[in-house]
Amino acid sequence: MKQISVSHAIKEGLHEEMLRDKNVIVAGEDMGKMGNPFGITLGFLDEFGPNRVIETPISESGFTGMAVGAAMRGVRPVVELMYVDFIGVAMDPVMNQAAKMRYMTGGQVNVPMVLRAPMGSGRRNAGQHSQCLETLFTNIPGLKVVCPSTAADAKGLIKSAIRDDDPVIFLEHKLLYATKGEIPEGEYVIPIGQADVKREGKDVTIITWSRQVFFALDAAKQLEKDGIDVEVIDLRTLVPLDWETIKKSVVKTHNVVIVQEGVKRSGFAGEISAQIMEELFDELDSPVERVAALNIVPPFSPTLEDAFFPNADDIVKAVKKVVNLI
């Protein structure tokens, strides 16, 4: 199996889908000549031409709205926000148009668009370029939300997202673009809504997604020395949530830590925690613990930023608290 980076995996996925279906187009800032800041669409303009690789002005609201309209007419647009933080100016087309159209037209139209956006802390990009905003999307019925962590998942899931007949928010972590991983040969897709158990364990379940999967796996390795056997679940998709995988694990371990990179208050970790309390209360041997960023604006200072979002040590501490081994 070949090893490629996450950004290359997304590029492969986009490329294969554009070859497969001429209705697939890409649009966004610097998508053409520059091939996007991470090289994801490098060469696409020459190969597919300006009608399918659209270089947009700095107008997120405009090109996101354009994508919604195109999707309603049968195009399968993949639009990119340079940073997910910019969703602020493009929220109406996503929240009130893309997410609502299928239901409000009684199924007469649907919106098969993908909104790709890099997210995450750790690049010293300061308050307006470092956020994890999954919650903005998971709170809106009508949107699917995908957050891959590995190269193989990123490729398989971007292909499923493009083929999906409903709007999919595809959140990529900036600090994962360069990480390499093995990728299956040939054509494959990974279905939306399937979590992946990255590590099996029997004492504590860690539920997480995106870059925090790797912190969780690091933490699990450290905890192994203390005799704590941790299971790590990479959700991969937040909406729809793979409840069966969560349930199976909680029923086995009876202890849960949920890790998210975004700020703690009103985060998706809280949503999962609440569902576990409601559905699996009698399986719990300890309160569900959340590990998340502090409820503050992402700091620019490297020292402060490192203290702002969770790392492996934070996860180790949380797990030890759950099994009372502090």
Next chain:
Amino acid sequence: MATEIKMPQLGLTMTEGLIGKWKKQVGDAVKKGDALVEITTDKLSSEVESETDGILLAIIAKEGDEIPVQGLIAVVGEPNEKINIAADSPRAEIKAAVKEEKPAVAAPKVTRGRIIASPLAKKTAAKMGVDLSGITGSGFSGRIVQKDVLTQQQNVAAAEVPQAAAEVKVSAPVESADIIKPLTNMRKVIGKRMAESKHSAPHVTLTTEVTVDKTVALRNKLNAKNSDMRFSYTDILVKMAATALRSIPAMNSSIDGDNIIIHDRINIGVAVALEEGLLVPVVRDADRKGLKAICNDTKDLITKARGSKLTGDELTGGTFTISNLGGYDIDGFTPIINLPECAILGVGRIVRKPIVNENNEIVPASMLTLSLSFDHRIADGALAAQLLKAIKGYLEDPDQMYL
């Protein structure tokens, strides 16, 4: 689909049952209605039957365990079916091993007026019949977690086995011809209940000698005229005690925590000696029944007791007990109160004795000694003496019962 076999409730007052011999072992095929295990309650011995066809997958309660009503005792299901209970134990062991490396900083037990236990610990405790109140939690801030429940269950099981063995061994030096028998479950229950009564209830025993010539004559007459019946002195005493209790209701009572319950109904327990122990079936509403009904009741109850056929309800609800050792030539004794009842009447033998009558003559008479033990927490001597005097009055002159 596995079926959980639970401790049945045999009778209204049953709260727990003692597990006896298992008649089936794990892996045995069982049919619906097959007896799985013997159980003993504080009142009776019975068997738990399988509710379904299948394989006995797990025995949760071991011989000698006391399991609360509805507590899990076994699981019956399909061959090779996976069940949750067993899967939990290895996890507990590993966690326990991890825990030992930690310096022994005792987690402060936070009570906050209630027992703090995780939902899983509560569920597990209910399943296994473990009492959470005695457990020190090892979870965060002293919370009881599942591991603590499992450890407690193991400790209890481990503590019970050597203790039972030790009891046999600490007895006098054993000669080769001596027979050593472990206590049967019934003996254990009797021992526990008698010790509990003696420890908690301050006993006072009143004795009196009664001239019973008229009662003897009454019984002879009744038995001669009803060839199909055989009235015993116990039957007559049940009726007399019930009538006496109706006139002194404060003695027809029980203690219940900080309350005394004066019972409306008069239900007389009759001690029945069996080869393996003692049972006290109950004649209900004895004050409202005629002698024939009482006689039929006691006959029926004694037959059932000897055949281990008594139901829980036939063994519960008593408000007063009669124990008659007259058949064994006993004159008088100090019976132990059958808690939570207030009093018990011990009945001796009827013996011909010379007495001094009202004309100062020495004459032969049929004499009987009554011994009444009562709980001094509920009643005082004067009240108990009134009851004994009333019963004595009926024995001396049964015609008084008509009044």
